[in-house]
Amino acid sequence: MPVQHALYRMHELAFRTQYAELKERTASAGRLLQGTPGSLQLRRGTGYAYWYRVFYPAPGKKAEQIVCKDGDTAALDEVSREIEFAQWTSAQVRNLRKLDFQVADKGVASVLVELHNAGILGACLALVGTLGFMAWLNELGAMAVSARTQDVDIAARQKLRLAAPASFLEAMEATRLGFHPVPGIPSQAPSTSVKLKGRDGLRVDVLTHGEELGKTVPLPQLKWHAETVPHYDYLLAEPSRAASLAGGHCIPLTLPQPERFVWQKLYASAERKAKPEKAEKDLLQAATLGAVLAEQQDELLSDSFRDAPAALKEVARTRLPALRRALSGHPQALEQFELALGPAARKRSRPSSAGP
Incomplete structure (x- = not known):
């Protein structure tokens, strides 16, 4: 008689509550900081002093962002609060990872954070594929084996709800990871994906509904194109508000x-x-x-x-x-x-x- 294996186990209620609190606080946080929380440093140069946020957008890659002139207390306090919240979030995600919640890698975090900050992730894009499955396990409080993936599959409805057009490619470039458009098939077709260098580099695919698999259709509000997949109109109907854990982040988004x-x-x-x-x-x-x-x-x-x-x-x-x-x-x-x-x-x- 074959051995019967359980496909999942449930997290304890206390752990599910911890995840729910993190998701709730992140949903109202607004802009998320890219990469590590970082620290604030004051630089004095050409007679003026400026505050910078120094952080790592990717492992081993140091970066800095100008925050404000020295003396701009309001701007400095705002970024200080953002760093403090990012530190708290990172600690929560680290704890949840130890408890076997599904946490994607830092590259995925960079992609989702920039799409969130651009205002297009929750407004018109849903996370699908393996990362969507991982997110639903967390949402439902379940533990299960999930294969790692180097594909970020995001799906767009044909009619997007954006107040103004937003560039998908600019959001990917803002990650500072080095994404480049993947040539279409045939080669003269517009790109529907971006990818990092290397055979196993992280890839981001934009998908949408279409009667025939693999066709390319424009998404003018994203200044980009998407690859069609049959029955995605059914999949994307009435999506649910949720979140994804990745790197040290909890990113608000929608799931089918x-x-x-x-x-x-x-x-x-x-x-x-x-x-x-x-x-x-x-x-x-x-x-x-x-x-x-x-x-x-x-x-x-x-x-x-x-x-x-x-x-x-x-x-x-x-x-x-x-x-x-x-x-x-x-x-x-x-x-x-x-x-x-x-x-x-x-x-x-x-x-x-x-x-x-």
């Missing part, structure tokens, strides 16, 4: 609804035929998040599945045998998936040919 995230991941796992390792990762993320929702939140997965596009449903149903294996240790969650995906569910959703 977790139930929709489950079904989109299941669909993706079936469509990645040429990339079996990524397909397995998507399946495991769908199963894990679905188990948390069904067992801890009493979520009826069949309700959200009912609203999914017909094409997504048909593809997702092909993954039921794989889900049975993945959820061998979670009979309650498997029952929810069976109700949504099994033959009985298909029969219920089929229109009746009989008259009224």
Whole structure:
């Protein structure tokens, strides 16, 4: 008889409360400081004295930002408070990492902080992919194994809610990490991604809904383009306010609804035929998040599945045998998936040919 493994464990209530407090305080903090909290230093040069913030935007890369003239007490006090808050946040994130909360690396933190400060992360972009999965584990108070990733996948709705256009590329350049646009395919196509140098360099992809996978569409309000993915209109409907832990930061952002995230991941796992390792990762993320929702939140997965596009449903149903294996240790969650995906569910959703 196969060994039944649990896909997740729940954090203690005290730890979940600690995370909730951090998220609440960060949500009202406004601008976030890039990199390490840093320190204030007074420099005297050409007859004038200026205060600078000295910090590290990336490991081993020292930088400084001018704060104000000496004597500008209001500006100096404001940055001092920001540094103090950043120090507190960093300590909280460090503690949560020790408690097995999901924390992405410092490069991811730089990307998310700059998108937040540019006012476009919460307004029109949602975090998806593996980083979105990691964020939902924290939000739901669950511990699970999550593969590290060098991809930051952010998804935009076609109609953005920005008061004024904001440049995605300028936000990436503000990280000081050295991002460069990735050539499109074909080469004359506009770029939809930026990347750091090196084969394993951090990559940021901008995605949006489209009937056909891999097309390039403009996002004028971001002065950028996005790559299309089928059914992202379903995924991005009514996103949830949340946060992501990365580096020493807690960054406010939006995530797709977790139930929709489950079904989109299941669909993706079936469509990645040429990339079996990524397909397995998507399946495991769908199963894990679905188990948390069904067992801890009493979520009826069949309700959200009912609203999914017909094409997504048909593809997702092909993954039921794989889900049975993945959820061998979670009979309650498997029952929810069976109700949504099994033959009985298909029969219920089929229109009746009989008259009224």
